[in-house]
Amino acid sequence: DAGVTQSPTHLIKTRGQHVTLRCSPISGHKSVSWYQQVLGQGPQFIFQYYEKEERGRGNFPDRFSARQFPNYSSELNVNALLLGDSALYLCASSLIWEVAEAFFGQGTRLTVV
Amino acid sequence: DQQVKQNSPSLSVQEGRISILNCDYTNSMFDYFLWYKKYPAEGPTFLISISSIKDKNEDGRFTVFLNKSAKHLSLHIVPSQPGDSAVYFCAATARAGNNRKLIWGLGTSLAVNP
Numbered sequence: 001d002a003g004v005t006q007s008p009t010h011l012i013k014t015r016g017q018h019v020t021l022r023c024s025p026i027s028g029h030k031s032v033s034w035y036q037q038v039l040g041q042g043p044q045f046i047f048q049y050y051e052k053e054e055r056g057r058g059n060f061p062d063r064f065s066a067r068q069f070p071n072y073s074s075e076l077n078v079n080a081l082l083l084g085d086s087a088l089y090l091c092a093s094s095l096i097w098e099v100a101e102a103f104f105g106q107g108t109r110l111t112v113v
Numbered sequence: 114d115q116q117v118k119q120n121s122p123s124l125s126v127q128e129g130r131i132s133i134l135n136c137d138y139t140n141s142m143f144d145y146f147l148w149y150k151k152y153p154a155e156g157p158t159f160l161i162s163i164s165s166i167k168d169k170n171e172d173g174r175f176t177v178f179l180n181k182s183a184k185h186l187s188l189h190i191v192p193s194q195p196g197d198s199a200v201y202f203c204a205a206t207a208r209a210g211n212n213r214k215l216i217w218g219l220g221t222s223l224a225v226n227p
Contacts, residue, residue: 004156033214042117042202042217043157056212090156092215100145100206100213104156 002027004093004105012111013081021076021108025093031055032074033102034066035090043090049074050097078110086112116140117205119218126225132190134221136203139184143205147215148177148188151200160201161188193225 005024013019025032031050035043045058049068063079072093078085088109092102118137126132136146144165149157163170163177163186170177176189190197203218 006156035215040219042204042219043215045214045216048212048214050212056209056214058214097212098208100147100215101159101162102215103159104149106154106156109154 004091004103006089006091006105006108008108009106010109010111012113014113015081015083017081017112019078019081019110021078021089021091021110022073023076023091023093023105024073025091026103029093029095029103030072031094031097031099032068032072033092033094034074034076035092036060037088037090037107038086046076048097055097081112083112086110115219116143117203117216117218119201119203119221121221122219123222123224126193126223128195128225128227129192132188132193132197132223132225134188134190134201134203134223136186136188136218137184138186138205140205140207140216141184142207143216144208145206146177146179146186147204147206148175149202149204150197151202151220157202190223193223195225195227198223198225 033048034046037043047066048056068074088107091105094102147162148160151157200220204215
């Protein structure tokens with residue numbers, strides 16, 4: 001059984017550019033959440049999606065957006081990249097949005113130069 | 114404002130001994146607590162969880178204890194093995210409207226020495 005898969009695994013972008021990160025949840029899981037983890041910190045909640053609808057949003061600027069597709073996969077988009085956006089971006093899937101246990105992908109390491 | 118606190122950035126334990134990782138929280142609305150283990154270059158791996166209606170949950174070598182009055186939980190690993198060396202994150206969650214988000218501590222780096 002495939003776990004949560006994220007692509008790409010590593011990415012280098014220049015300030016001001018746009019980036020799209022992708023996530024495929026565990027088969028049968030309908031909820032996808034995105035987290036940002038900067039070095040030395042715990043992950044910070046960005047978005048939760050369930051049944052293609054945004055269910056929750058963390059304290060991130062409007063440059064961050066996401067969507068969920070009919071097959072429950074998800075994209076995280078970040079516009080006008082800043083150096084401070086350099087982080088590990090984690091995608092988590094859970095069966096339904098009410099379930100607390102979430103299973104994480106390996107993450108996408110984004111470096112903004 | 115850190116709602117979930119792991120005050121020990123690192124812990125070193127001898128193989129075979131008990132590892133105790135601690136976590137404190139401030140938000141009384143949290144109703145579910147989880148521990149994740151994270152190796153470098155990998156995503157967090159779910160270990161064990163506990164509902165706020167319980168005070169103990171056990172799964173093999175891992176036991177989580179919850180003291181609601183003290184807003185404190187701990188993860189016990191017995192016996193500790195070198196493969197347990199990783200960063201351990203405590204996370205908490207509360208149902209908020211139509212979503213559940215995990216609030217994380219900063220992590221404790223555990224080193225189990227052979």
